[in-house]
Amino acid sequence: MFQYNFMQNAFMIAILISILCPLIGMFLVLKRYSMMGDTLSHASFAGVAAGLMVHIHPILSAFCLTSIFGVLIEILRRHFKNYAELILVVILSLSVGIAITLISSGLVHANIDSFLFGSILTVTREDFYIVLLLSILSLIIISRLYHSLMFMIFDEEGAKISGINIKFINYTFAVLVAATISVSIRIVGILVISSLIALPIATALQLRKGFKTTLLFGILFSFIDIISGITISYWIDAAPGGVIAIMSVFVLAFVLFFQNHHFPFNIHLLNFKNMAKINNMTANEKRDSDGRRKFRIQSIFKPAWHQKYQTTKFTFETSQSEQRTINSGYSISKSAPRR
Numbered sequence: 001m002f003q004y005n006f007m008q009n010a011f012m013i014a015i016l017i018s019i020l021c022p023l024i025g026m027f028l029v030l031k032r033y034s035m036m037g038d039t040l041s042h043a044s045f046a047g048v049a050a051g052l053m054v055h056i057h058p059i060l061s062a063f064c065l066t067s068i069f070g071v072l073i074e075i076l077r078r079h080f081k082n083y084a085e086l087i088l089v090v091i092l093s094l095s096v097g098i099a100i101t102l103i104s105s106g107l108v109h110a111n112i113d114s115f116l117f118g119s120i121l122t123v124t125r126e127d128f129y130i131v132l133l134l135s136i137l138s139l140i141i142i143s144r145l146y147h148s149l150m151f152m153i154f155d156e157e158g159a160k161i162s163g164i165n166i167k168f169i170n171y172t173f174a175v176l177v178a179a180t181i182s183v184s185i186r187i188v189g190i191l192v193i194s195s196l197i198a199l200p201i202a203t204a205l206q207l208r209k210g211f212k213t214t215l216l217f218g219i220l221f222s223f224i225d226i227i228s229g230i231t232i233s234y235w236i237d238a239a240p241g242g243v244i245a246i247m248s249v250f251v252l253a254f255v256l257f258f259q260n261h262h263f264p265f266n267i268h269l270l271n272f273k274n275m276a277k278i279n280n281m282t283a284n285e286k287r288d289s290d291g292r293r294k295f296r297i298q299s300i301f302k303p304a305w306h307q308k309y310q311t312t313k314f315t316f317e318t319s320q321s322e323q324r325t326i327n328s329g330y331s332i333s334k335s336a337p338r339r
Helices: 005-030 035-054 058-079 081-104 113-117 125-154 156-161 166-184 193-205 211-236 240-260 272-279 283-290
Strands: 292-298 311-319 331-333
Touching: 005 035, 005 125, 005 166, 005 193, 005 211, 035 058, 035 081, 035 113, 035 166, 035 193, 058 081, 058 125, 058 166, 113 240, 125 156, 125 166, 156 166, 166 193, 193 211, 193 240, 211 240
Parallel strands: none
Antiparallel strands: 292 311, 292 331
C-alpha cells in the first residue's frame, strides 16, 4: 500500500489534517458555533468550482472564497446577533447556489466528485506542499492568539473591556477555519469535512478532562479516524470521506458506551496517574472523593482597570478533597466569590 506515491501523499496530508482540524474544532465547539464548519465547507464547494472554471488550483480558490464567506459571516453575526443560525443558512444557500450554477452551466470541465467525497487517487505532491504551507501558517497564528481566544470563549465582554481586539481576532479565526477546510477537502471531501472538525472534539469532551488534555485526545481521535478511514477505503475501494465519517461516529459511540457502562476496563482507567492516586488513598480520602462539589472557575486574566479576577459562569466539577489548576490556565478555588 505504501509503495504508491499517492498513498504516501495521502497519509502525509492526513497527519497534518488530524492536528489542524481538532485544533480549530475545539474553539468552534466551545463557542457553540460548530455549524460554521459545515457552512464554510459548502462555501468551499463554490470555491472549487470557480477554481476549476478559471484554471486555478482548487485548494487555493477554495481558501480564498471560503475566507471571504467566513469574514462575511462574522460581519453579519455582529449586526444580527439574534439571527446567528439564519445567517449560516443564508451563506450556505448562496454558496451552494453559486457552485451548482457554475457546474450545471458547463463552465467547469473537470470531475468534481473527488472534492465532494474525497479521493486518495488524485492527491499530488503539489497538494501536500500547499496543505503543509497553510497548516504551518495556521498553527503559528493560533499559537499567537491562543490566550486571547481562550479569554474570548469564556468571557467575550471581559476580553473586549481588557482591550483585546475582538473584531480582528474573530475575522482572523474565520480565515483559519477557511484554511482548515480548504486543506481537508482533497482527502475528506466537502460533504463530510464538518464531521472531522466536530466529532473528534465531541468524543474527547466525553472524557471530562482539562482544555489541553481534551485537545490532545481530540487530535488522537482525529488521527485514528483519518488513518483508519483512509486504510479501509483503500482496501474496499471506496471514497475516504464517507469511511472517515463512519469511523468518527463509531469512535464516539465506543467512548460513550464505555463511559455509561462501568466495566473493569473503563476508559477512565487509561489515566494511570489517577489509578496510582486512587490506590494510595486512605479509606477516609476515598469516602471524601465520592462526594462531588461544584467550584467556580476564576479566570487568570485581569482587565487593566480592575484588580480582581474576572469570574465566569462556567463551573467545573471536582472531588471535595481536590484542588488543582487545570491545563487551560484556569484555577479552581473553594472560596471563589459568588456573583
